[in-house]
Amino acid sequence: MEDTRPADSAAPKRARARNRRGEGSRLREDIVAAAVELLDEAGDERAITLRSVARRVGIAAPSIYPHFPDQPAIMLAVVRLEFAELETSLRASVEKAGDDPRQRLYAACHAYLDFARSHPERYRTMFGGLWMPVLGESSVTEGDLTTLGAETMQVIIDVLGDCVAAGQATSTDLYGDAVALWLGLHGLAHQRAVTRAFPWPEDIAERIITALAHLNEGPGPGVSPWRSSLRQ
Structure with missing residues (x-):
């Protein structure tokens, strides 16, 4: 090029x-x-x-x-580096959230959204940017592409699994629901990046997370059980 x-x-x-x-x-x-x-x-x-x-x-x-060997190989290295940074960010946020599985799940999801907002160019490139080569026309293989972001996805699977184990979520298909949750987060991140003016509900992220993670009724991030009971 x-x-x-x-x-x-x-x-x-x-x-x-x-x-x-x-x-x-x-x-x-x-x-x-x-x-x-x-x-x-x-x-x-x-x-x-x-x-x-x-x-x-x-x-x-x-x-x-x-x-x-070629430009796509450089881009693959860039994308791998950014996924590693995203994974590190998610894991750090989960650890800071304490022991409650629900709060750890919220922390991971919000760290994901924060990364997308803070690094819009990198985030767009990570998920199928213009660099994505046609298989067979560069040194990048199908295996290279299918494993991108696997460690980051595992963080989401793990925190959702912890919610299920604690009785805070009702997922019966952990991998499928984790992928659905990621797609919800990705969609929100993308729309926030491309939509210049839209009256987003303040709790739109919590709505997406709660629904797609199949969370039971309970307090959202940073909300006390006492305050939650006042809304019932």
């Missing part, structure tokens, strides 16, 4: 010092970091080309090939 953007939009760094023996992994990390920077700046993964990344890192484009 040719880089048709103005030359100054992918401003090069200083010429990069050559790695010492055994430091090839550092160049790989620099390449991925440069791609993330370009994505954040341009808001469009089409800005990430072999040429633009090489300029940002301060290397010649052919130096990328020992680490990434």
